[in-house]
Amino acid sequence: xxxxxPAELRDRAERARRFAEGRATAxxxxxxxxxxxxxxxxFGLFGSASDLAAGGKSALAAFVLFEAMGRGGLDRSLLFAxxxxxxxxxxxIAAHGTEAQRGKWLAGLVDGSIVGALAITEPQGGSSLDxxxxxxxxxxxxxxxxxxxxxxxxxxxxxVFVLLARQNAIxxxxxxxxxxxPRGAEGxxxxxxxxxxxxxxxxxxxxxxxxxFVPADAMLGRxxxxxxxxxxxxxxxxxxxxxxxxxAAERDLAACVGALRARRDADGPLMRHxxxxxxxxxxxxxxxxxxxxxxxxxWAIDRGTADTTTAAMAKLALxxxxxECAEKTLKLMAGSAWQGRPLDFGAAxxxxxxxxxxxxxxxxxxxxxxxxxxxxxxxx
Numbered sequence: 268x269x270x271x272x273p274a275e276l277r278d279r280a281e282r283a284r285r286f287a288e289g290r291a292t293a294x295x296x297x298x299x300x301x302x303x304x305x306x307x308x309x310f311g312l313f314g315s316a317s318d319l320a321a322g323g324k325s326a327l328a329a330f331v332l333f334e335a336m337g338r339g340g341l342d343r344s345l346l347f348a349x350x351x352x353x354x355x356x357x358x359x360i361a362a363h364g365t366e367a368q369r370g371k372w373l374a375g376l377v378d379g380s381i382v383g384a385l386a387i388t389e390p391q392g393g394s395s396l397d398x399x400x401x402x403x404x405x406x407x408x409x410x411x412x413x414x415x416x417x418x419x420x421x422x423x424x425x426x427v428f429v430l431l432a433r434q435n436a437i438x439x440x441x442x443x444x445x446x447x448x449p450r451g452a453e454g455x456x457x458x459x460x461x462x463x464x465x466x467x468x469x470x471x472x473x474x475x476x477x478x479x480f481v482p483a484d485a486m487l488g489r490x491x492x493x494x495x496x497x498x499x500x501x502x503x504x505x506x507x508x509x510x511x512x513x514x515a516a517e518r519d520l521a522a523c524v525g526a527l528r529a530r531r532d533a534d535g536p537l538m539r540h541x542x543x544x545x546x547x548x549x550x551x552x553x554x555x556x557x558x559x560x561x562x563x564x565x566w567a568i569d570r571g572t573a574d575t576t577t578a579a580m581a582k583l584a585l586x587x588x589x590x591e592c593a594e595k596t597l598k599l600m601a602g603s604a605w606q607g608r609p610l611d612f613g614a615a616x617x618x619x620x621x622x623x624x625x626x627x628x629x630x631x632x633x634x635x636x637x638x639x640x641x642x643x644x645x646x647x
Contacts, residue, residue, distance in 0.1 A: 270559075276328055279311075280335040286310050287339025297461065299382070299424045299470055300345055308379025312336070313353050326503060326568035329353070330510045330561060337514025343618045346511035347625070348469035351420040352376070354503035356383025356429050360447070362499050363488040368447060372427055384425035385500055386416040386448075386474055394627065396431070396440040396497065401476065403432040403444060409482040410434070412446065412454070415475055420625075422472025423459045426450050429500070430474075431493045443493030447485045454479030465617030502575065504626040505582035506564035512622050513558060513585055515615065516592040520550055522610050523596040526603065546599060550592050557581075557588035579627075579635035586622045587629060593619040 272280070290303050307313070312332060336346055357376040360368060360383075375381030392398025401414025412432055419428070427449050434444040448455060460471040488496050524547055527537045537543050564581035567574040593616040600612055623629060 272327075272331060276331055279328070280331050283310070283312070283332045283335035284339040287336040287341035291340030291342075297467060297470065299348060299421065300342070300468060301424070303341070303345060304349065304382070305379040307336075307341075307349060308377065312349060313357065313377045313379060326507055326565035327562060329503075330507045330565040333507060333510040334514035334558075337511035337516075338518050339514070340518060341511075342468050343512055343515050343615070344466040344468040344621075346515075347466055347508065347618070347621070348421055350504070350508040350511060351385065351469070351625075352383045354508055355385030355420075355500045356425075356427065358503050359385075359429050359445070359487065359496050359500045363445070363492070363496050364447075365484070367484065368487065372447070375426070381426040382421050382424045384419050384421040384428050386419045386422075386428045386430040387497065388416060388418045390415055390417050390473075396443060396494065397438065399431060399433055399443060401430070401432040403434040403446065406480060409480055409485065410446070412448070412476040412479040412481065415473065417473040418460065419472050419474060420469055422457050422474060423470045425457075425472075428474065429487060429496065431497060434490055434493075437491075440494040440497075441491060443497075444490050445487040445493045445496035446481055447487050448476075448479065448481055452479050452481060464620060465614070466621040467614075498573065498575065501626060502564075502568060502573065502578045505578040505632070506561060506568060508626060509582070509585040509589065509622050510561060512589040512619060513554060513561065516554055516589045516619075519596050519610055519612065519615055520547065520554065520592060523547065523599055526600060526609060543599065546595060550595060553588045553591060557584040560584040575635055576639040579632040582626055583629055583632040583636070586619075586625075590616075590619040590623055 286307075290306065333346060333350060337343060357373065360372055360376070364372070372381065376383050388394045389398070389400060392400065401412060401416065403410040403412055412430070414432065416430065419425075422428075427447055430446050430448050431443050432446060433442050435442050450457070454477050456475045456477075458473050458475070460473060463471055524538075527543055527547070530537045561581045561584065564574070564577045567577050593612065597612040597616055603609070605613075
């Protein structure tokens with residue numbers, strides 16, 4: 268087993284880190300930073316996963332570059348929004364779209380001129396596919412969509428939504444289809460959600476669809492294949508979306524170590540206390556273990572393996588590792604963290620908490636992993 272990244276990818280990661288350092292002074296606000304968005308697109312971040320138009324994909328490259336930008340200090344929530352755009356919208360279109368659909372949308376999604384969003388969650392049933400109520404009724408030349416979606420990342424700025432709706436009376440995931448809904452579709456309204464904890468530069472929104480007509484060629488994949496489209500998005504999101512948080516956590520840990528090495532009590536540097544140094548050592552191990560699981564998930568994607576269990580393990584490991592790092596570094600920094608020095612550890616914790624819920628909660632990931640254990644053959 269060779270754990271070394273290819274030299275070309277290491278070089279791209281270093282350039283990504285330097286790019287992020289050059290944009291890190293931008294402050295997170297309540298709106299999407301479209302200037303940095305377009306700059307990242309020009310750098311090649313949205314093409315990192317692939318030459319999407321040609322059908323090639325590399326999850327490992329995406330994981331490594333998103334991690335490098337997080338390490339370089341680019342705002343976590345902005346990177347989260349970029350990942351939601353790439354993994355939740357562009358990748359499913361590349362994987363399941365027709366030639367016409369890819370030709371219409373992918374170039375803009377890769378060059379940053381179009382923002383993409385994945386619309387799954389609903390006010391009543393959350394992200395449960397069994398409880399999706401948004402319906403797709405037959406209409407001449409297409410379908411009419413009726414329902415609501417909420418907590419849609421990038422919704423206020425999105426030009427296209429990958430949206431799941433129930434197309435027939437079949438209950439559960441097998442009755443779902445996926446549709447490409449452009450922002451200007453008649454009957455679609457978008458509202459911003461302002462009251463979110465963390466992820467301030469990843470604006471959320473709700474969609475209301477009232478007799479929203481989309482033509483037949485807006486269906487992504489075949490009728491009833493919404494589960495496959497969703498599975499593609501989730502494998503990529505669960506594996507790669509939080510790589511940027513991992514890089515940011517490594518950066519925060521390094522800042523914490525540097526501050527505690529310099530800070531002293533009456534007997535010398537605080538780092539001489541095992542209670543301090545061992546806590547930091549455990550955080551380093553936790554982040555390194557999460558990276559290995561995440562990169563293994565990216566490797567599985569690049570091998571063409573529909574490995575939902577490894578993706579669930581990656582999401583669980585990454586989300587809980589960065590949340591633990593954010594909480595413990597904040598505590599170790601004590602009053603300095605409270606004042607936002609040397610980094611905004613409070614924002615890091617708030618953003619990390621959002622990562623615990625994105626692409627499915629920890630409990631959902633544990634359910635997936637547990638089901639895989641039940642299906643494994645028993646040792647003889």
